[in-house]
Every structure is written in structure tokens, then in C-alpha cells.
Amino acid sequence: MKRHEAREKALQTLFQLEGTELTIEEAIDHVMAGERDNFYDLLVQGVHTNISSIDEKLKDHLENWSLERLPKIERTILRMAVFELSFMEDAPSRVVMNEAIELSKTFGDEKSSRFVNGVLSKFTDEQEN
Template identity: 85%
Template sequence: MKRHEAREKALQTLFQLEGTELTMAEAIEHVMNGENDNFYTLLVEGTYSNMADIDDKLKGHLENWSLERLPKIERTILRMAVFELAYMEDAPSRVIMNEAIELSKTFGDEKSSRFVNGVLSKFTDELEN
């Protein structure tokens, strides 16, 4: 599975986990249908298990927004991207940002990609300094 597809499936899994009573195993099975991918698993488990820290990191980069007010899809995309940027070092930040922007174009509304780009730009600027 290519990384873009793994990110799409991870997004779908994490989206299902928020606000439902599904277990991680149920959400993974629903999205993956028995298929296995290491990058996908790392994204889902890493984002989910570090969500409190990721949310703290995100809150400092949201202007005039609270994390709770964000649309669920944008919040999920941002969490996943921040996990990759802050916890993984195997992809350049530009690639991660571009992937998040593409996901927001596919799954969000017409304003999602600009919003995601703005938040992640601030976050990556802080990480690089």
C-alpha cells in the first residue's frame, strides 16, 4: 500500500474512533478488511495514543478557534499530520503538509485546505526554529 492510501485509510479509522464506542481493533477491521500495513498501523496507533499531547501542540496554533469547534475531519487531519511531524522523522515536513492538504481537499470543504495549510505552516515553523 502506498503511503497516500495508508494516510487516507488512517484518516478514516481515526475519524471513526472519535465520538463512537468502536474499539481501535473494530475501526481498523472496518477500514482495512483484514489487510495489514505497517505505516498505516503506526499512524493510527501513534496518533490515537498521543492525542492529548498532539491536541496540546495544536491548541497553540489555532487563531480564533478552539480545537473542539473545528470540524471533525479537519481536526483529525491536523492530529495525524502533527503526529507525523512531531513523532516521526522518515518524511520531510513539506511532504507531510502536502499530504494533509490533499486529504483536506478530498474529505473537507472548499476552505479546509487553506485552514490546514495555515495551521501546519505555523506548527512546522515552530518545529524548525
Template identity: 75%
Template sequence: MKRREAREKVLQTLFQLENTELTIEEAMSHVLDGQNDSFYEKLVRGTTEHLTQIDESLKAKLENWSLDRLPKIERTILRLAVFELLFMQDAPSKVVINEAIELSKTFGDDKSSKFVNGVLSKYAVESSS
């Protein structure tokens, strides 16, 4: 599975996990349908395991927004991207941010990609300074 497809499936899995009683394994089996992908699994498990740290980091970057007020899709995309930016060194931050923007164009509304870009660009500035 290509990384873009894996990220889409991760987004779907994380979206399912929020506000449901599904376990991680149940949500992953719904989305993967028998497939196996280590990158996908690393992203799902890592994002859920580090959720508190990810949310604290995001709260510091959001201006005039609380994490709870964000639409669920944007919140999920941001969490996935922030996990990659903070805890994985598999891809350059520009690639991670671009992938998150593409996910928000696909799954969000007209304003989602600009919002996601605005929040995640603060991480890029941080890492380059």
C-alpha cells in the same frame, strides 16, 4: 499500500474512532478489510496514544478557534499530521503538510485546505528555526 492510501485509511479510522464506542482494532478492521500495513498501524496507534499531547500542541497553534469548534474532518486531519510532524521522522515536514492539504481537499470543504495549511505551516516554521 502506498503512504497516501495509508494516510487516507488512517483518516477514515481516526474519524470512526471519534465519538464511537469502537475499539482501535474494530475500527482498523472495518477500514483495512483484511489488509495489513505497518505504516498505517503506526499512524493509527501513535495518533490515538499521543492524542493529549497532539491536542495541546494544536491548541497553541489555533488562532481564534478552539479545537472543539473545528469541523471533525479538519480536526482529524490536523491530528494525524501533527502526530507525524512531532513523533515520526519518516517523511520531511513539507511532505506531511502537503499530504494533509491533499486529504483536506479530498474530504473537506472548499476552505479546509487553506485552514489546514495555515495551521500546519506554523509547525514548518518552528522546525526550521
């Protein structure tokens, strides 16, 4: 499985987990149907395990928005990207940003990609300085 596909499936899994009573294993089974991938597992488990610290990092980069007010799809995409940027040393920031923007174009509305780009640009600018 290519990383782009793993990110799509991780997004679908994490999206299912928010606001439902599914366990992480049930959500994984719904999306993956027995198929597994190391990068996918790393994303899903990593975001799920580190969600509190990811959310704290995100809150600092949202202008005029609260994390709770964000549409669920954008919140999930941003969480995945912040996880990759913060916890995965081999993740080039440009690749992570581009992937997040592409996911937001596919799964969000017409404004999603600009919003995701803006938040992640602030996040990466701060990390690089």
C-alpha cells in the same frame, strides 16, 4: 500499499473512532477488512496513543478556534500531520503538509485545505526555529 493510501485509510479509521464507542480494533477492521500495513498501523496507533500531547501542540497553533470547534475531518487531518511531524523523524515537513492538504481537499470542504495549510505552516515554522 502506498503511503498516500495508508494516510487515507488512517484518516478514515481515526475519524470513526472519534465520537463513537468503537474500539480501535473494530475501527481498523471496518476500514482495512483484514488487510494491514505498517505505515497505516503506525499512524493509527501513534495518533490514538499520543492524542493528548498532539492536541496540546495543536491548541497552540489555532487562532480564533478551539480544538473542539474544529470540524471533525480537519481535526483528524491535523492530528495525523502533527503526529508525523512530531513523532516520526523520517517525515519531511513539506511531504506531510502536502499530504494533509490533499486529504483536506478530498475529504473536507472548499475552505479546509487553506485552513489546514495555515495551521501546519505555523506549526512547522515554529519547529524549524
